[in-house]
Amino acid sequence: MPDETPLPLARMATINKPSFWTFIGVCISLYIYNKIIAPGTGDLAPYVLNGFFIFLAAFIGLFLNLIAATIKSQAINRIFDIICYIFEMASLLLLAARIFLKW
Secondary structure, three states: OOOOOOOHHHHOOOOOOHHHHHHHHHHHHHHHHHHHHOOOOOOOHHHHHHHHHHHHHHHHHHHHHHHHHHOOOHHHHHHHHHHHHHHHHHHHHHHHHHHHOOO
16 A cells, blocks of 8 residues: 655745745845955954844744744734734845845
8 A cells, every 4th residue: 555645845845926936136236235345354243243134034034934834824824924024124134234235
């Protein structure tokens, strides 16, 4: 008898939202720009902290979008999508301001 249990890859969630992939692309771009403008010597702490904030925002955005992909209720999914959009926009604006204005 063949085993009827689904493979682990069959249970994986996918993220098909273009806004998430744009968010990840902008996070990667901000990280690269942050590495380019970092001085070779001197105080590197703000640049390292910016890199940490970029990775943190990317992983929180990934986590929120993976949760949104598993929600079955249409009304709750819509609310969670709005929360994801607000988080993505706010974190990108704050990260860009922090990097470009050198906060």
